[in-house]
Amino acid sequence: MSSTARTIAPTAWPEGVIARYLTVGGAHVDITYMCNALTPPEPYATLANCTGCPDSSEHSHYRMVWGLTAQREERVPEAADKDAREWAQAHAETCRALPRPTA
Ligand SMILES: [Zn+2]
Known part of the structure; x- marks a missing residue:
């Protein structure tokens, strides 16, 4: 690392942000x-904005998830995060x- 290397000042992340990606545009x-109100306090989705x-x-x-006779709902937050x-x-x-x- 040279002494002229630009450091990116850490800015406070907005409340609730769990990950942040820097775009090529800055x-x-x-x-x-x-x-939402239906599933507190469990989040129902992961949003990338x-x-x-x-x-x-x-x-x-x-x-x-489809079974033989019916479909059921499965909660897979890890897959949504990914x-x-x-x-x-x-x-x-x-x-x-x-x-x-x-x-
Ligand atoms: Zn964009």
């Missing part, structure tokens, strides 16, 4: 859990939208 893709453009991707924690992180990573690599100035 914006962020934030990953948060989405909660770009701060530079309107793109976002919601990944439900619930998946329908999908959200993959979307965030892919989006961060291609999004060139600049973050909106906050001041």
Whole structure:
């Protein structure tokens, strides 16, 4: 590391952000859990949201699993997290939208 290396000042993450990806445009893709009144305090989905453009991707924690005679709902938050992180990573690599100035 040279002394001229630019350090990125750590900024406070918004409440609830569990992961953050830096886009090539300098914006962020934030990953948060989405909660609603039906399933408190369990989140029902993992959301990846770009701060530079309107793109976002919601990944439900619930998946329908088909049995022989009926389908049932299965809660798989880990799979939703993985999908959200993959979307965030892919989006961060291609999004060139600049973050909106906050001041
Ligand atoms: Zn974007």
